[in-house]
Amino acid sequence: MIDSGLDRRDFLKVLGWGGAAVALSGCGNTSVEDGKETVVSYVEAADYVIPGIGVYYNSTCAQCDAGCSINGRVREGRVLKLEGNPASAINRGRTCGLGQAGVQHHYNPDRVREPLLRHGDKNEVITWDKAYALIAEKLSGAKGDEVAFLSGGVSGHLKVLLGNYLDSIGSKNHFVYEALAPAVVRAANKKAYGVEMPRYNINKAKVVLSFGADFLGAWVSPVHFSQQYAQFRKGVDGQRGVLIQVESKMTLTGANADRWIPVRPGTEGILALGIINALGTASGDIAAAVKGYDRARVSKETGVPPGQIDKIAALLKLRSPSLVLAGSAAEGYAHGSQNAAAINLLNQVLGNVGKTVEASTSVPFPQMAPAKGNTVALKSLNDGLAAGKYKVLFCYAANPVFTAPGAMKFKDHLAKAGFKVAFAHYLDETALQADLVLPLDSALEDWGTQVPEYMTEGAQINIQQPLMEKLHANTRGMGDILLALVKQRRAEEYKSFDDYYAYLRGAMLLNKNALGGSGADDDTFWNETLTKGIVKLAGSAGTLSGKASAAGLTLPVPSAADVQYPLQLIPGVTASLRDGRHANQPWLQESPDPLTTIVWDSWVEIHPKKAAELHITEGDIVEVTSRSGSIRAQAYLFPGIHPDAISVPLGRGHEALGRYAKGYGANPFQILDAVFDQETGELAMHETRVKVSKTGQRVVVVKDEGAAGGKQMGRKIAVLVTTDEVDLSKEA
């Protein structure tokens, strides 16, 4: 204090500013002198703001679409930490690592802060008025069907507003693209059960047989499933649930299985039919369909020993109800729909439908339900772009330049769009191709509603509200931007809404009675809604309508070895990086991959036996080449992978995005072949065949695992017992 030459007056100013920082909530990045005229002392502090005491606000996690409710700790106007909201039936007070990192999305130093007009590689900072005027100008020169909007899985009021905006333009071109959405499984479920995403009761199952569904890692609603899993392990009547995981590359869920079965890539459906055959309980057309799938044949085609198939069948027979899941590993093939259908058929044969597979509830406002889509939508957009069909393209919550399979040449086709607008948090690969980049508020600064695809008991609408004042003056919420844009075209209709908050509040109050607020006055209802962060609804329970049938079920015989490209590439989906949109959050980069313990880089998982064959050792930089391109990454010898496959994790290999993402690792999306599921037309993510060659370079793999390579060297550190050695019923 004395050293810095502050006198008493300056010192008091600093203290005063401390008070203002609270009143204005988090302007800590401004200097002491800025805004001194608005200095307000703590005498007039907002309600509940006490220096040193945390205040908690409920909101919704936006790191993925699962819709976990969060509770943010705010102190002196800054959000510090996110916890789960215990009142949510989805996550019940818990979060995942990805959710924890949500604060790093908000405070990220590489966020876009100003509207940018891009001229080649140069950015020109412009005003919002100019940006809006530019959009209006470009739209005036385009017909409705010359305008396209690409988005991720939007839901809630934002989806409604987006729909209205496109309607006002006269465009029907809304393309919804989520690169890792389980699109094929949804279609197969719709056929088998009558709903795209039924409710799975892992906690009620005595045996879970999962064909590559990484429900503990990154599949559908992992935090919810993790809680079900904990109950499942405790068991019904003291009988602990048994998890069997069938997949060619070990996922986090596979690593927790009682029995992990490395199946030959693409033969998941054959194994499912083999198990139906071994059960011997099916009749009619199902029995006829599985007749040919005897032990010997199934074992030969899948690589699973005959004894193992018998054991699985015996256990499934003995312990009922069970649950069979079809996940991303099963759907990722040209016959992915057939794989998923065979797996769902096994569920039906076992009589699990109605017990562990139940009808999902849906919100009574179908217009708010999440928009879904995957590569079919992207392909259609890509074709339109290639044909030069679009004069104006909007892009929100998707980064197709990074995630589109290389064979699609999306980046080249994107250049043919007349005027490209990206709504962005970061200058990601897609934003760099845009003509206009509009900076978005972070999820912790913005208003919104979110409806999750996967509902638990009852339905819910999640509320997203700002946990603190905006960090950057010139970012805007997506809702506010859409409202401003729709006002350009339908000013009269929307004139009563000053901002998106007013729109949201108005829309919620309009349906107050349906949202459980009948009788309450508007302010009470609204304040309660914000306090809870969740609107719980009775929801309408759907019904499962599907009928077990083997009609149309044909599984191809595994293809013969490809001499030129002998290995199957399995793009790994990790719980923390997923499709790579959050790769600029340093906690996620430094959080070791649970299975390989590698940080900050990509790797090529290869089975030790195959590696020995190819003379590859750990740390060798290898080139992975497909028909569509090649990438380089360090080799990691990994026992949890089929010797005929290799795996490279998705999410890294950014050429842009930010300082923590750019230049780290390789992007396997780039080398994916354009092979599609024959029924749904979705991308067959696991169908790319590759060859691996050494480059002669070698690096030290940066990982947490010690020199012993995951062996305990006889010490009792992490101890394993079998169920016959313990008595779980007496535990506290």
Next chain:
Amino acid sequence: MSVSNLLENWAQFRHFHPIDDKPHDPYKWAMSIDLDACTGCNACSVACYAENNLPVVGKEKYQHGHGMHWMRIERYWDEGLGVAGGSDFPDHGAQFLPMMCQQCEAAPCETVCPAAATNHTADGLNSQIYNRCVGSRYCSANCPFKVRYFNWYDYPTTDNVWPAEMNQQLNPDVTVRSKGVMEKCTFCVQRLHAAKGTAKNEGRLVHDGDVQTACQQVCPTGAITFGNLVDHESKVHKQWQSQQVELDKDAQVKDQKEGGSGLRGYRIFEELRPYPSVMYLERVRESAI
């Protein structure tokens, strides 16, 4: 209390596992971790970064072993994997183990500190006093669990550790450590202090459930239980009791019973007699498949 006084009368200040004249009263913080529930998802580790101002050191420093994860997930494979006579594949999955400071009652790190920077608190924590630490790193060398992390750099002033805005996330309840000091898991001592303060104001003791560590609160499967071991109503006490694990014993019933006890509670490196405050419950695998 001068350092020379501390050093001369070290035995007097050093607090062993509870002995008659110094019982843990009214608090003894302890944990139990169910390895059958733990999925190795790493949420606890990230939550610890968020709560405790842990620096992200970057790839190069991580390679040098400078990663600062107070809570880390260790991943082990079966001993038989890949060896002659064993399987080529991890047929029973992997084994995950959340590892952090075990808050030992007779902590090997405490006896070797030349500055008495790490010592035992009355409520059973192995505390680290940053401004007393001189950076000898003897404690880290002596820790059998390797859970002590040294600040080789001044991370607050290192590029891209906490650049502008990112620094606003720092938890004001937790010190941001500077170069040359050792740090480790504290059982979220800032949360314990807050809970004890609240309880004291209300004229009561901290009840079970009043306070959660960051890793416990986030855990998607609820694998981590934390609480006051001397509170007979606490879940952690009940778990330790039902597993017959006793804090001040160096051999537990589980290991002594011939033909198996049906219990699965154990402490790591019990034979070294550090008397850890963390009990693990063995991972279970189905024998029928």
